[in-house]
Amino acid sequence: MKKPPLAFALATLLLQSAHAAPPAELRAGVAKVDITDRASGPTNAPLYAKALVFKGGPTTVVVITIDAVAIGEIGRIGNDFLSDVRSHLEKETGIPPSSVLVNASHCHGTVRTDTAQLAVQAVREALEHMETVRVGTGVGHEDRISENRRLKMKDGSELDMRRAYSLPRDEDVAAVGPIDPQIGILRVDHANGTPMAVLYNFACHPIMNPPSKGNSADYPGFAAKVLEETFGEGALAFFIQGCAGDINPVRYKEVSRPADAEPLGNLLGLSVRSAAAKIQTKSGGALSISREVLELPRGTDLEKRIGAIQAEQAKIVSSVKPTNINFKNFLPMFLQRKLSAEFPSHNVQSYLHENALGRDSLTKFDADNNVYIDAYLHNIQAMEQLTRLNTNLALLKKHLAQNKAASSPSLPVEVVGMRIGDFKLVTFPGELTVQVGLNIKKAANDPFAFVAGYTNGYVYYTPTVTQRNNSAYAQEDCDSLVGPDWQQIFERKAVEILKNL
Numbered sequence: 001m002k003k004p005p006l007a008f009a010l011a012t013l014l015l016q017s018a019h020a021a022p023p024a025e026l027r028a029g030v031a032k033v034d035i036t037d038r039a040s041g042p043t044n045a046p047l048y049a050k051a052l053v054f055k056g057g058p059t060t061v062v063v064i065t066i067d068a069v070a071i072g073e074i075g076r077i078g079n080d081f082l083s084d085v086r087s088h089l090e091k092e093t094g095i096p097p098s099s100v101l102v103n104a105s106h107c108h109g110t111v112r113t114d115t116a117q118l119a120v121q122a123v124r125e126a127l128e129h130m131e132t133v134r135v136g137t138g139v140g141h142e143d144r145i146s147e148n149r150r151l152k153m154k155d156g157s158e159l160d161m162r163r164a165y166s167l168p169r170d171e172d173v174a175a176v177g178p179i180d181p182q183i184g185i186l187r188v189d190h191a192n193g194t195p196m197a198v199l200y201n202f203a204c205h206p207i208m209n210p211p212s213k214g215n216s217a218d219y220p221g222f223a224a225k226v227l228e229e230t231f232g233e234g235a236l237a238f239f240i241q242g243c244a245g246d247i248n249p250v251r252y253k254e255v256s257r258p259a260d261a262e263p264l265g266n267l268l269g270l271s272v273r274s275a276a277a278k279i280q281t282k283s284g285g286a287l288s289i290s291r292e293v294l295e296l297p298r299g300t301d302l303e304k305r306i307g308a309i310q311a312e313q314a315k316i317v318s319s320v321k322p323t324n325i326n327f328k329n330f331l332p333m334f335l336q337r338k339l340s341a342e343f344p345s346h347n348v349q350s351y352l353h354e355n356a357l358g359r360d361s362l363t364k365f366d367a368d369n370n371v372y373i374d375a376y377l378h379n380i381q382a383m384e385q386l387t388r389l390n391t392n393l394a395l396l397k398k399h400l401a402q403n404k405a406a407s408s409p410s411l412p413v414e415v416v417g418m419r420i421g422d423f424k425l426v427t428f429p430g431e432l433t434v435q436v437g438l439n440i441k442k443a444a445n446d447p448f449a450f451v452a453g454y455t456n457g458y459v460y461y462t463p464t465v466t467q468r469n470n471s472a473y474a475q476e477d478c479d480s481l482v483g484p485d486w487q488q489i490f491e492r493k494a495v496e497i498l499k500n501l
Contacts, residue, residue: 024057026285026421028133028188030197030236031125033118035067037076040110042214045221045261047109051122052188052197052238054420055130056287060095061418063199064102064119065238067217068111070458071104071429076111082456084116089123098291101416101427103240104454107206107218132191135285135421137448140183140275145219145264146204148177148434149248150467150474157472160246161253164391164475166384179203179247180434182441183272184240184450186423187279195231200272201425201450203242203434208249208261219249222265223272230273237272240425241454243437245461246476285421288501294493295410297483302400309393309473316382316389321375330376333369345369392478399460399481411481414456415490417497424449424501426494429457433476435464439491444498451494462486 032050036043047067054061064085069075071082086097102119112118149161151168152175159168184201206218217224220239227237249264325333336344343351345366351359416427424446432453440451453462463476465484470477 024284024287026133026135026283026287027055027130028196029053029126029128029130030188030234031122031129032236033122033125035111035115035118036215037110037112038215040215044209044213044216045218045225047107047111047215047217047221048224049115049119049122050236050238051119051126052199052236053123053126053130054287056285059287059289060099061287061289061420062089062095062100062123063238063418064100064123065240066102066104066111066115066119067107067109067221068104068115069106069108070454071102071456073458073460075108076113077104077115081116085119088116088120092120092124093127095123099289101289101418102456103427103452104458105206105217105220105239106241106244106431106454107216107220108209109215109217132283133196134189134191134193134281134283135423136187136189136279136281137422138185138187138275138279139447140185140200140271141181142183142202142268142271143179143181145250145267146179146181146247147250147252148179148246149205149252150177150246150476152176153472158467158470158474159388159472160474160476161248162391162475163253165387167253168384169381177246178434178438180243180437183268183275184423184425184448185272185276185279186420187276187281189281191283193281195235195276197236197238198227198231198272198276199238199240199423200276201240201242201452202268203244203437204247204249205244206241206249206261208252208259208264210259212258216261219261219265219268222262223269224265226266226269227273227276230269237269240450240452243432243434243451243453245431245433245453245463246467247434282421286419286501288417288419290417290497290501292415292493292497293412294415294490295408295412296486296489298403298406298409298411298481299399299483300409301483302396302403305473305478306393306396306400308471309389309396313386313389313393316385320379320382323372323375323379325372325376330373334373334377337370337373389473392473392475395475395478399479403481411459413459415493415497416456417501419501422448424498425452426450426497427452427455428462428490428494429453429455430459430462430482431476433461433463433467436462436487436491440494440498443491443495446498449498462490
C-alpha cells in the first residue's frame, strides 16, 4: 500500500491534535478537623488539620495543611507522623504515599497528641465529598505584614532578630534583607462557580501570637477566618508556608505595645480574597505529583564554627571593664549626660564658680564618671554579644551531635513537585530562607511556580551559602544540619522539577 505524502500525514496529525480529548475531569473534596489541645490553656485561634483531595484520571493528590510548628523534630508532632498518615491512608483508601503532601504552617500552637489520626480523618471526610470542580491560578501581593529578620552590619557580618537576644546598636546596622510579598493562589470552585477552597502560598514566620493570649494558629488562622467567612459555608482556606526561614512578622521586636497576630492575618486574608476574586476558574486541567529523595551534604565545619564562637566568647569576656557603678547609678548618670553633655552633674551656675567645688572639681568629676559610664555601656554590649553567642553555640553543638550520630554524611530530604491546573509547587522539609525561594522562582521563569518549605518532614534551617558562612552567627546559620553546598544542589533540582511539571 502506498504511503500518504508527508504533508498529508502532518495535516492529519494536526487535525487529530485539534480534536484531542479535553483535559481529564478534576474532582476534589475538602474537610477540616480541630486539632487544638484545649487542655494546654485558653485558645486564641483554633488549630486545624485540613485536607484538600484531588482526583483526575488515574492520579490522586492529597494536600494536608497542619497548624503546627513542624512535621517532626520540634513541637508535639513526632518524626513518625508522616509515615503514619501515609500508611493509614494507603491501607484504608489505596492512596499511595507519594501522593500525600503535608505542610506545617509553622505556628507555635500546641496540637493534640492524636493529630495524625485526625489528619487521616480529615482526608477520609474529604474523600466522602468529592465532586467535579473548576480550578484557576493567580497571584496576590502583601508587603505590609513581614520583614526580613537578618540585619546586615557595617562590618560585613549579619545578625538576626529573635526574642532570645537583643538587637544590635542602631548605628552598627547598614541594611536589611529582602522579603517575598508574592502570594501564590489556587482557587477551587464547585461546578456552579461558587468557591470550594482557596490554597495560598506565602512566606512569613507565624510567631506574632504572644503566650499570654493562649494557643493560636497565629496570623494564618485569622487569615483563614477572613477567607472562609467571605467565601461562604463549607469553603476552606489552605495556607501553605513558603520560604520563611528569615522572615518575621513586621515589628516583631516591638515592645511599646502588645504583639497581636490578628491584624496581620486580616491584612493577608483580605489580600488573598482580593486576588482570588479576579481568578477565572475552568473545568479540567493538569494534575500531577512527583516525589524525589535528595541527598544533601551535612555540615562538616560545625566543630570549627564552635571553636570560633568559643574563641570569640573568651575574647569578649576578657574585654569586660572594671567600673565603679551599678545599674542603679548608671541610668541617672547616663540620662544626665544625654540631657546636658557639657554640664551633666549640676546646673550651669555651679560650673561658673572658681572655688574648690566649682568648675575644676566638677570637670574632673564628670571626666571620671564618663569613664565609668562608657565602661558600663561596653559591658552591656558585651553581655548582649555573649547572649547571642551562647544561644547559637547551643544550636551548633546540638546539630554537631546529630550529624555525628547520623549513619551517612548526607542528609536525605524529600522534595515534592505538585501541579494542579496551572498552579505549580515545589516543596522542601526545611526552613528555606527567602532568597532561596526568590532564586528558584526567577530561574523557573513561570508566573505560577511557587516554593514551600516545612513540608513532608523537618530538617531545621537551610540558609543561603552567604548566610551559612556568616561570621556573626545568627540562628539560621547555626540551627542547621547542612553544609554550604546544599543550596546549589536544591535550587537546581527545584527548578528542574518545576519545569517538568
